[in-house]
Amino acid sequence: MATREKSGCPINLSLELVGDRWTLLIIRDLVFAGKRHFREFLQSDEGISSRTLAERLQTLQDEGILTRSDDPTHGLKTVYRLTEAGIDLLPVLATLGAWGSKHRKADERLARIAEELAAGGEAALERTKTTLRAEHIV
Amino acid sequence: MATREKSGCPINLSLELVGDRWTLLIIRDLVFAGKRHFREFLQSDEGISSRTLAERLQTLQDEGILTRSDDPTHGLKTVYRLTEAGIDLLPVLATLGAWGSKHRKADERLARIAEELAAGGEAALERTKTTLRAEHIV
DNA sequence: CCGCATCCCTATAGATACTG
DNA sequence: CAGTATCTATAGGGATGCGG
Numbered sequence: 001m002a003t004r005e006k007s008g009c010p011i012n013l014s015l016e017l018v019g020d021r022w023t024l025l026i027i028r029d030l031v032f033a034g035k036r037h038f039r040e041f042l043q044s045d046e047g048i049s050s051r052t053l054a055e056r057l058q059t060l061q062d063e064g065i066l067t068r069s070d071d072p073t074h075g076l077k078t079v080y081r082l083t084e085a086g087i088d089l090l091p092v093l094a095t096l097g098a099w100g101s102k103h104r105k106a107d108e109r110l111a112r113i114a115e116e117l118a119a120g121g122e123a124a125l126e127r128t129k130t131t132l133r134a135e136h137i138v
Numbered sequence: 139m140a141t142r143e144k145s146g147c148p149i150n151l152s153l154e155l156v157g158d159r160w161t162l163l164i165i166r167d168l169v170f171a172g173k174r175h176f177r178e179f180l181q182s183d184e185g186i187s188s189r190t191l192a193e194r195l196q197t198l199q200d201e202g203i204l205t206r207s208d209d210p211t212h213g214l215k216t217v218y219r220l221t222e223a224g225i226d227l228l229p230v231l232a233t234l235g236a237w238g239s240k241h242r243k244a245d246e247r248l249a250r251i252a253e254e255l256a257a258g259g260e261a262a263l264e265r266t267k268t269t270l271r272a273e274h275i276v
Numbered sequence: 277c278c279g280c281a282t283c284c285c286t287a288t289a290g291a292t293a294c295t296g
Numbered sequence: 297c298a299g300t301a302t303c304t305a306t307a308g309g310g311a312t313g314c315g316g
Contacts, residue, residue, distance in 0.1 A: 008245030100148030107146030
């Protein structure tokens with residue numbers, strides 16, 4: 001990515017990083033599907049290519065949204081985790097999910113989950129965030 | 139756009155429509171800058187091209203996010219307005235703006251506005267929505 | 277097996293100029 | 297004024313390769 005900033009508008013700055021077809025899907029998989037490894041991200045229903053995935057993981061790391069580390073139990077594997085800045089994207093995912101549930105033909109089961117998270121407001125978001133943070137300490 | 143659906147995930151369905159560099163900037167200009175005409179969108183700081191703008195306005199209309207109509211006071215002009223589905227994207231803009239304010243180097247003044255809207259919660263969002271709806275009746 | 281890097285090729289984005 | 301035509305640049309899919 002690394003496009004030069006086109007304006008200081010907060011919405012624009014956010015979109016310069018996450019405003020594409022794939023970035024928020026990767027973060028969704030980190031948050032809701034508990035994915036941590038390269039191969040797992042490759043296997044999402046939407047089918048990201050390995051080339052695009054590698055590039056996005058790199059820039060997300062460069063921009064402080066996630067961290068890369070070695071899997072202690074399995075030398076070959078690399079573990080990706082969200083930083084605080086990444087976890088803070090949860091409200092964006094929640095509002096996007098709520099909108100999709102309401103205005104697009106979403107899968108019934110997933111739609112209900114999205115609506116519940118959105119309806120739960122701040123409290124529900126905080127609970128999810130706490131769960132995500134716990135993993136870093138472990 | 140019109141890419142065939144890659145999954146029924148609500149977040150994915152949202153991203154298939156608004157997950158790109160420009161769509162949410164157009165909606166931002168409709169919501170916060172009160173823009174209504176083709177030329178006005180062209181003049182945003184980020185500099186969208188006329189071709190891309192025309193295409194996005196078309197698909198947004200096709201997907202029921204905005205409406206196109208003639209300006210009664212000025213025969214040549216076309217007026218773009220958000221539908222209810224479009225207005226419902228406001229929480230997405232709000233969370234994106236809040237994230238950008240907190241985690242990117244955003245313009246001071248705009249950052250404060252974004253933070254206030256986010257901090258205001260549901261009530262602040264509802265007030266903005268009401269203002270937007272009023273325009274349709276007029 | 278793992279996380280990528282590289283290559284090739286096509287689809288789409290975008291700049292610029294122009295039209296009804 | 298709201299868009300198109302045309303041309304070029306880039307993003308991205310898919311196959312394959314490669315060091316650890």
